[in-house]
Amino acid sequence: MSNSAGAAVLTTTDLPAAIRAVRTLLGIADIAQGEVDFEAVIRSPTVLTRVRHVLPDLRWWASAGQEHGSSEAGDDPAGCLPIRVFDWGRPLDRAEPFISALGSDPAAVRWDLDAWPAVPEAGLEEISQKYAYLTLTVNSRDLYQDEPSQDHTVHVHVRNRNGDQFPRVHWLADQVGGRFTGRVEIAPL
Known part of the structure; x- marks a missing residue:
């Protein structure tokens, strides 16, 4: 198992500004075979209805634990709120x-990229799909929805190897008018 370093850049x-930053970064990345993963805590029946419209076969379990309800068991998520969503490998x-x-429920949306391309003028080599990710945390400051907030953070992921990839983080932050502050979370892949 490997880890990536999810570095907050904005x-x-x-x-809408966070989404524009994500679009800019997706425009830089190689996304030909990309997928998107969702993690969220859904507390509201209204949000659940809207999310199920987007993902009708939503994968979830009750926040109290799978024994209290899950999509795998065929339970009704509306009767199990709050629920945790772990839905992976969706189209971009x-x-x-x-x-x-x-709405105001916290989530992390992670784009699984094919690569961060080489940027020769910045001295950056290509980073393969194994370490190329982009995450937008919505209504949360962290990748795991443990720090709910009223703001949203764009994280770029690179290989966590003695900090040698952080020049790419700075370069990507510059592309979206952000700034790498040194805040990094380790994300198991």
């Missing part, structure tokens, strides 16, 4: 509708 209360076009459905 935090804002302006969700599901990301923005999912984000729009969230």
Whole structure:
């Protein structure tokens, strides 16, 4: 098992600005075979209805534990709120509708990229798919929805190897008008 370093490059209360930053970064990345993963805590029946419209076969379990309800058991999520969503390997076009459905519930949307390309003029080599990810945390400051907030953070993931990839983090932050502050979370892959 490997880990990536999820480095925060932009935090804002302006969700459309965070989405624009994600679009810019996706424009830089190789996404030909990309997928998107969702993790969320859904507390509201209204949000649940909107999310299920985007992902009708949503994968989830009750926050109290799977024995209290899950999609695997065929339970009704509305009767098990709050629920935790762990839904992986979706098409890229599901990301923005999912984000729009969230309201104030916290989530992490992670784009699994094919690569961060080489940037010769910045001295950056290509980073393969194994370490190329982009995460937008919505209504949360961290990758795991443990720090709910009213802002949103864009994280870029690179290989966690003695900090030698942080020049790429700085370069990516510059592309979206952000700034790498040194805040990094380890994300198991």
